[in-house]
Amino acid sequence: MSGERYTKDHDFLRVEDDVAIIGITDFAQSQLGDIVFVELPEPGQRVAKGGQLATIESVKAASEVYAPISGEVIEVNSALEAAPAKVNEDPLGEGWLVKLRVADAAELEELMDEDAYRAFLESEG
Amino acid sequence: MRYLPLTQEDRAQMRAAIGVADVDELYADMPAELLLDGPLDLPRGKSEMEVERLLGAMAQRNLAASRAPFFVGAGAYKHHIPASVDHLIQRSEFLTSYTPYQPEISQGTLQYLFEFQTQVAMLTGMEIANASMYDGATACAEAALMAHRVAKRRKAVLSGGLHPHYAEVLRTISHFSGDEVVSLAPDVLAREDLAATVDESVSCVIVQMPDVFGNLRDLTPLAEACRRHGALLIAVFTEAVSLGLVTPPGEMGADIVVGEGQSLGNPLSFGGPYLGLFATRQAYLRQMPGRLCGETVDADGRRGYVATLSAREQHIRRDKATSNICTNSNLCALAFSIHLSLLGEAGLRRLARVNHANAVNLADRLARIAGVEILNESFFNEFTLRLPRDAARLVEQMAEAGVLAGVPVSRLLPGAGLDDLLLVASTEVDTTEDREAFVAALRGAL
Numbered sequence: 067m068s069g070e071r072y073t074k075d076h077d078f079l080r081v082e083d084d085v086a087i088i089g090i091t092d093f094a095q096s097q098l099g100d101i102v103f104v105e106l107p108e109p110g111q112r113v114a115k116g117g118q119l120a121t122i123e124s125v126k127a128a129s130e131v132y133a134p135i136s137g138e139v140i141e142v143n144s145a146l147e148a149a150p151a152k153v154n155e156d157p158l159g160e161g162w163l164v165k166l167r168v169a170d171a172a173e174l175e176e177l178m179d180e181d182a183y184r185a186f187l188e189s190e191g
Numbered sequence: 192m193r194y195l196p197l198t199q200e201d202r203a204q205m206r207a208a209i210g211v212a213d214v215d216e217l218y219a220d221m222p223a224e225l226l227l228d229g230p231l232d233l234p235r236g237k238s239e240m241e242v243e244r245l246l247g248a249m250a251q252r253n254l255a256a257s258r259a260p261f262f263v264g265a266g267a268y269k270h271h272i273p274a275s276v277d278h279l280i281q282r283s284e285f286l287t288s289y290t291p292y293q294p295e296i297s298q299g300t301l302q303y304l305f306e307f308q309t310q311v312a313m314l315t316g317m318e319i320a321n322a323s324m325y326d327g328a329t330a331c332a333e334a335a336l337m338a339h340r341v342a343k344r345r346k347a348v349l350s351g352g353l354h355p356h357y358a359e360v361l362r363t364i365s366h367f368s369g370d371e372v373v374s375l376a377p378d379v380l381a382r383e384d385l386a387a388t389v390d391e392s393v394s395c396v397i398v399q400m401p402d403v404f405g406n407l408r409d410l411t412p413l414a415e416a417c418r419r420h421g422a423l424l425i426a427v428f429t430e431a432v433s434l435g436l437v438t439p440p441g442e443m444g445a446d447i448v449v450g451e452g453q454s455l456g457n458p459l460s461f462g463g464p465y466l467g468l469f470a471t472r473q474a475y476l477r478q479m480p481g482r483l484c485g486e487t488v489d490a491d492g493r494r495g496y497v498a499t500l501s502a503r504e505q506h507i508r509r510d511k512a513t514s515n516i517c518t519n520s521n522l523c524a525l526a527f528s529i530h531l532s533l534l535g536e537a538g539l540r541r542l543a544r545v546n547h548a549n550a551v552n553l554a555d556r557l558a559r560i561a562g563v564e565i566l567n568e569s570f571f572n573e574f575t576l577r578l579p580r581d582a583a584r585l586v587e588q589m590a591e592a593g594v595l596a597g598v599p600v601s602r603l604l605p606g607a608g609l610d611d612l613l614l615v616a617s618t619e620v621d622t623t624e625d626r627e628a629f630v631a632a633l634r635g636a637l
Contacts, residue, residue: 102502103477121511123477128502130511 264616316441327451330467352402414444435543
């Protein structure tokens with residue numbers, strides 16, 4: 067399967083083969099405000115679904131990003147070290163956080179597609 | 192709501208609400224022998240005049256630092272504080288300053304903390320410093336915790352020249368965090384091989400310079416060993432004035448520099464309140480504990496100061512905070528900053544030279560006494576004496592003769608078999624007469 071998936075924590079996943087690119091949604095970045103620092107995991111690290119994946123620090127708060135699925139970190143967006151604001155500017159593109167090798171494709175099925183996420187956003191008001 | 196003490200009626204209502212007839216019922220689970228069966232045996236209240244007289248008489252029984260030749264150091268030093276320091280910090284804007292969370296009403300506080308941080312960074316030879324911590328010992332413990340976060344390891348190695356109280360605070364904190372602390376044996380002559388203790392499991396090596404016995408140490412080889420193994424070098428000082436003369440730890444490759452700032456602007460004051468100094472490299476900025484002030488510009492482009500990087504702190508990040516410290520020793524830091532500003536760079540250097548010269552002069556005089564030996568090859572303003580008899584007893588005898596001679600090592604390291612050693616500190620406040628009095632008192636006691 068491919069395409070974008072979303073979580074109730076406002077993370078997105080773009081799945082290509084068995085790799086998921088993970089980041090936060092536009093809504094999430096707008097809620098956080100100006101992002102000044104992103105702490106990313108080490109490549110090779112294994113994370114379980116719900117485990118801590120990254121920390122995003124904005125001028126007003128620091129929030130954890132929890133892994134939406136289980137897997138192994140194969141790459142992190144090191145460009146964010148020098149330019150964390152990319153997460154604000156282009157969250158679904160250049161502002162991605164982590165690439166995970168998907169451990170269990172069934173976990174993807176539990177996530178929302180774009181339409182479901184939109185409906186979720188509206189219901190949240 | 193006004194504060195009024197509880198009336199009998201209030202108490203009755205509260206007892207009724209929880210269903211007890213008598214307050215004593217609440218203590219039913221306590222063993223009887225632990226309960227008081229009457230009021231404490233305390234004297235009745237006294238008038239203000241009586242209290243003053245009583246406490247004044249008690250104070251007279253002390254031999255105060257200001258009333259005797261004084262050579263006590265070991266982490267707290269008696270220096271001269273310009274009268275203007277105390278006068279300025281008593282201004283109500285400083286003395287009762289508000290925690291500077293709202294920059295629009297705290298520009299003065301934020302600016303002097305920013306200046307303080309700059310001074311500490313320059314003194315230590317580091318890139319950044321925080322707005323101060325409780326004291327040197329807690330700053331040292333926080334440095335170890337920070338090193339564990341940075342290196343992602345949990346073992347700290349402590350030099351045998353680290354002040355035992357600092358080591359003790361670190362052990363207390365580590366006891367609850369589950370981190371490992373390896374303490375080397377007391378190292379009176381600064382001969383330990385710290386570099387040999389560093390391997391891939393060590394997060395940091397903590398070494399004091401000048402060390403607790405007064406020795407100066409070149410940290411460069413140790414810094415190199417730490418770098419090779421991915422460990423951090425934490426350099427500690429207890430005498431801030433030494434930084435006016437010795438090579439700053441930052442220039443020798445230290446990753447974190449922490450210490451006690453009491454020597455500048457702050458009186459001995461029975462051991463506190465003091466201020467911890469904390470400086471590190473820019474790269475570790477987000478792992479640094481404590482409060483931090485930054486310089487920025489407002490909407491109109493005018494310079495202003497703010498408390499910055501607060502997102503990592505406890506009041507925002509709760510249990511994920513970098514540290515549970517998100518405050519600072521504000522007034523002590525201000526006193527430090529004012530004193531250092533009055534001295535200036537050249538003045539601090541001169542002050543350090545006078546300290547060193549006085550200590551050398553005293554050491555020379557003492558070395559001429561038969562049976563007395565100076566153990567240090569080098570020192571700043573504090574050194575270790577080997578005495579022919581028990582140092583603690585000698586110090587008591589000298590105090591009776593009106594000289595406060597120093598800190599017996601047995602007080603810091605009881606049971607370490609170092610009972611014949613005495614730590615002696617000399618600062619700019621000591622006169623030739625004071626040093627002569629020391630020599631006479633020691634000769635008399637021997």
